[in-house]
Every structure is written in structure tokens, then in C-alpha cells.
Amino acid sequence: MVERGSAHLDDVFHALAHPVRRDILRRIARREHTIGELARPFDMSLEAVSKHVQVLERAHLLERSRRGREHYCRLDPAPLQDAAKVLAGLARLWNRRLDALEALLADIQKEN
Amino acid sequence: MVERGSAHLDDVFHALAHPVRRDILRRIARREHTIGELARPFDMSLEAVSKHVQVLERAHLLERSRRGREHYCRLDPAPLQDAAKVLAGLARLWNRRLDALEALLADIQKEN
DNA sequence: TTATAATTCAACCATATGGTTGAACGTGGA
DNA sequence: TCCACGTTCAACCATATGGTTGAATTATAA
Numbered sequence: 001m002v003e004r005g006s007a008h009l010d011d012v013f014h015a016l017a018h019p020v021r022r023d024i025l026r027r028i029a030r031r032e033h034t035i036g037e038l039a040r041p042f043d044m045s046l047e048a049v050s051k052h053v054q055v056l057e058r059a060h061l062l063e064r065s066r067r068g069r070e071h072y073c074r075l076d077p078a079p080l081q082d083a084a085k086v087l088a089g090l091a092r093l094w095n096r097r098l099d100a101l102e103a104l105l106a107d108i109q110k111e112n
Numbered sequence: 113m114v115e116r117g118s119a120h121l122d123d124v125f126h127a128l129a130h131p132v133r134r135d136i137l138r139r140i141a142r143r144e145h146t147i148g149e150l151a152r153p154f155d156m157s158l159e160a161v162s163k164h165v166q167v168l169e170r171a172h173l174l175e176r177s178r179r180g181r182e183h184y185c186r187l188d189p190a191p192l193q194d195a196a197k198v199l200a201g202l203a204r205l206w207n208r209r210l211d212a213l214e215a216l217l218a219d220i221q222k223e224n
Numbered sequence: 225t226t227a228t229a230a231t232t233c234a235a236c237c238a239t240a241t242g243g244t245t246g247a248a249c250g251t252g253g254a
Numbered sequence: 255t256c257c258a259c260g261t262t263c264a265a266c267c268a269t270a271t272g273g274t275t276g277a278a279t280t281a282t283a284a
Contacts, residue, residue: 006131017125019118022198029205036260048243050262051246055241069251071261077206080199085135087192087199093141094189130272148230160273162232167271181230181281 008060009086012079013048015059020044021052025075032072120172121198124191127171132156133164136186137173144184 015021024038039049053073056062063076127133136150151161165185168174175188 010129013125013129017122025202060115075206084199087196090141091135093185
């Protein structure tokens with residue numbers, strides 16, 4: 001298990017915070033794509049898409065393998081689990097707060 | 113059900129992409145805090161923390177109620193479900209096994 | 225009323241982000 | 255070899271971000 005700190009989570013959530021990058025993730029989740037294939041649908045330069053791919057790579061959400069002159073990109077889903085754990089942790093804390101409130105209400109009703 | 117578009121997701125993921133803001137979320141998930149209480153543990157100005165609170169508010173992750181001169185902040189967990197759906201969607205598209213993630217997300221969605 | 229406390233607002237600064245363009249790099253095909 | 259192709263790199267630009275400080279706002283307390 002790789003040690004992943006707060007800075008890694010920063011990168012993962014930052015990478016997810018742009019619609020172009022989320023779209024890229026959806027496409028490489030289905031199958032590998034080259035940079036050119038990824039860029040084609042967007043109304044922006046290939047260089048801009050290449051930068052978005054680098055942001056995803058820095059977050060370790062995207063893995064690249066060079067075959068010849070083409071770079072094939074595929075999803076690395078592991079960091080998604082780290083992100084999901086953050087959301088699950090917050091949900092768990094929130095539920096605990098609800099539980100505490102319900103316990104308090106139960107106590108109040110017992111007294112009457 | 114409020115219509116939430118891509119721009120809203122941008123805000124949510126951006127809000128989650130800073131350790132100070134994730135820490136604030138964890139604390140307000142347990143109980144309400146004032147801005148001053150939220151700022152105290154951090155080695156930065158209260159104004160800076162106030163800005164972080166505003167980022168969370170823009171993402172609708174934080175609700176504020178003014179009581180007297182104090183502003184009480186509590187978690188609004190609804191946008192976390194939108195974020196979780198993105199992760200779940202990616203996991204579903206990915207054509208290899210990802211049971212652990214799906215279990216985590218199921219836990220989140222059980223709430224509400 | 226006056227002073228103080230909790231918070232925001234406004235201005236400013238350094239750095240990051242998201243985009244562009246043009247040049248360079250590495251590979252494959254003629 | 256030479257050239258075209260896929261991609262990155264470098265420079266640049268406008269705007270956003272994350273922090274600061276000092277002034278303004280609003281509510282409580284004396």
C-alpha cells in the first residue's frame with residue numbers, strides 16, 4: 001500500500017475539479033486513448049488537452065504508456081478510492097452527529 | 113431535486129482540494145462551529161479562514177446561520193452525494209473489478 | 225453612548241491555472 | 255536519408271487562488 005498524504009488528495013480533487021478532465025477520465029475508463037484521440041472532441045488546442053492529461057497524471061488517475069510515437073492513456077482507479085474514503089469519512093461523521101441528536105431526542109422523550 | 117450542473121461539480125471538487133477546507137468539513141460534520149472557532153487551530157489569519165469558508169459555501173457544502181454577531185457553520189452533505197456519483201460512475205465504466213469502491217459508495221448513498 | 229468583539233470587505237501580492245502559439249523532439253514510413 | 259506525424263516544451267497572457275493587512279460592519283456589553 002503506497003503511503004498517500006494530504007498533498008496527494010489535493011492533487012486528486014483538483015484533477016476532478018474540471019469538466020474536461022472528468023470527461024477524459026470517463027473516456028479512458030472505457031478503453032485506452034491516445035492524446036490525439038482525447039483532444040479531438042474538444043474545441044481547444046491539443047497542447048491544452050496535453051496539459052489536462054498531465055494534471056491527471058500528477059494525481060495518478062491516469063497512466064501513460066508510449067508505444068511508438070503515440071502515448072496511450074488509461075485510467076488508474078486507485079486514487080478514486082482515496083477520494084471516496086474522504087467522502088465516506090465525512091458521511092460517517094455526519095451520521096454520527098445525527099445519531100447523537102436522535103439519542104438526545106430519545107432521552108428527552110423518556111423524561112416526559 | 114435541485115438541478116446541479118457541471119459548474120456545481122467544479123465548485124464541489126475544488127472546495128475539497130485543499131487540506132484546510134477538508135479539515136473544516138470534518139469539524140462541522142461533528143457539530144456547528146463559528147468562524148472564530150474554525151480559525152483558532154490554524155496558523156493563518158482569520159480572514160484567510162473566512163475565505164475558505166466562503167469557498168465551501170459557494171460549493172453548498174457549508175451552511176451558515178447568523179446568530180447575533182457570530183456566524184455558525186454546519187455541513188450540508190448533499191453535494192457530497194453528487195461528488196460520490198461521479199466516482200461511482202467512473203468505477204462503473206471501468207471494466208475491471210472495483211468492489212471495495214462500490215461498497216464505500218453504497219454506504220454514502222444509503223444516507224438520506 | 226462608547227467600547228469591544230466577530231466577521232466581512234477591499235486592496236494588495238506572489239504564485240498557480242488554463243489557455244494560446246511556435247519551436248523542438250522522437251518515431252515511423254517512403 | 256528525408257519528411258510527416260504525435261507529442262512535449264517553452265514562452266506568454268489573462269484570470270484565479272491563497273495568503274496578508276487595514277478599514278468597515280454589525281451586535282453585545284458597560
